[in-house]
Amino acid sequence: MTLPKGFGSAGGGGGTSADVERMIGRRVENMTGMITLSYLAAWLATFGGTAAGYFYYPWAYPTPSGHYAFIVLTIVEAIGYIFCVKVMEEGTRKNSNGIVAATIAGTAVGTVLISLYVGN
Amino acid sequence: MVNEVTVAMAQMPALIPKEVEIQRLKKIWLIVIAMGSTAASVEVDNFVDGSLHQTSIRDSAFTPAHWWLYSHFVALPLGWGAVAIYDRRVPILRGPNNSMNTGLKMTILGYLATMFTIGVNEMWHFWFVEEIFAVPNHWMFNMGVVVAFMGALAYVVRVYARLVELGAETPGENPYVAEMYKMALEGKLYSRSIP
Numbered sequence: 001m002t003l004p005k006g007f008g009s010a011g012g013g014g015g016t017s018a019d020v021e022r023m024i025g026r027r028v029e030n031m032t033g034m035i036t037l038s039y040l041a042a043w044l045a046t047f048g049g050t051a052a053g054y055f056y057y058p059w060a061y062p063t064p065s066g067h068y069a070f071i072v073l074t075i076v077e078a079i080g081y082i083f084c085v086k087v088m089e090e091g092t093r094k095n096s097n098g099i100v101a102a103t104i105a106g107t108a109v110g111t112v113l114i115s116l117y118v119g120n
Numbered sequence: 121m122v123n124e125v126t127v128a129m130a131q132m133p134a135l136i137p138k139e140v141e142i143q144r145l146k147k148i149w150l151i152v153i154a155m156g157s158t159a160a161s162v163e164v165d166n167f168v169d170g171s172l173h174q175t176s177i178r179d180s181a182f183t184p185a186h187w188w189l190y191s192h193f194v195a196l197p198l199g200w201g202a203v204a205i206y207d208r209r210v211p212i213l214r215g216p217n218n219s220m221n222t223g224l225k226m227t228i229l230g231y232l233a234t235m236f237t238i239g240v241n242e243m244w245h246f247w248f249v250e251e252i253f254a255v256p257n258h259w260m261f262n263m264g265v266v267v268a269f270m271g272a273l274a275y276v277v278r279v280y281a282r283l284v285e286l287g288a289e290t291p292g293e294n295p296y297v298a299e300m301y302k303m304a305l306e307g308k309l310y311s312r313s314i315p
Binding site for chain 1: 136137139140143144146149150153154156157160161164168171172175176183184187188288
């Protein structure tokens with residue numbers, strides 16, 4: 001097929017698989033590490049945000065209320081994380097279920113521990 | 121069964137290799153999921169903000185509920201702007217006259233409205249230190265979000281419909297849903313006069 005300007009050989013003709021690879025860049029199924037780090041960063045930021053509420057504004061944000069928000073948001077983020085990884089890897093031979101399970105389990109345990117022991 | 125439904129849909133011309141297009145559509149999908157999670161998290165913040173305003177009315181613009189709310193009103197227009205930049209690499213997502221996709225335009229305009237409403241809102245509250253929900257400065261927040269959601273729905277359905285057409289996603293089994301995808305691919309999800 002005809003490829004966009006800058007790809008394929010000069011004078012028309014088809015593109016090679018190397019040209020297709022160059023147009024794609026990093027494949028989405030190889031982004032699991034970056035997606036996992038983003039999820040963990042979002043989870044830590046959520047902890048930071050809710051902690052700012054109950055440490056600096058305890059009269060407005062009681063600690064149990066902050067923990068409740070933290071738990072609900074962790075669930076929201078976990079759904080997004082699972083969705084991202086599964087959609088990016090569908091239709092390929094890649095399978096990161098182990099990484100996803102370990103990450104979700106880790107944040108679940110972390111969420112419970114933080115809710116039990118952190119705060120006023 | 122999957123192929124039957126796919127073949128029945130309108131076949132758009134392939135202007136870039138199929139594999140490249142699937143990868144690009146999925147990269148757009150990644151950004152959209154991240155922004156969807158952000159928007160969902162702000163639903164929680166609506167309650168946090170409402171709770172604070174019922175206890176302290178409005179002590180300051182700089183409360184955690186406002187950091188969260190206002191930063192998302194800045195992050196989402198920037199995120200959708202990033203989608204608009206990357207979107208140029210997928211020919212099927214072009215709008216009328218090779219311009220930006222109409223749904224994407226609506227989304228960015230809607231969230232830009234909310235972003236500028238932060239300033240309008242702070243001006244209002246400089247004089248009126250209340251937090252009545254129905255005051256005019258709050259209208260544009262709500263209207264902007266509604267416009268943005270409508271546009272985002274049109275855009276996201278179009279991306280999904282193209283992934284279905286390319287065989288990368290499973291089509292809806294419900295015939296009404298399948299018809300909606302077909303309309304989306306033809307750029308007629310909301311109106312036949314606005315492609």
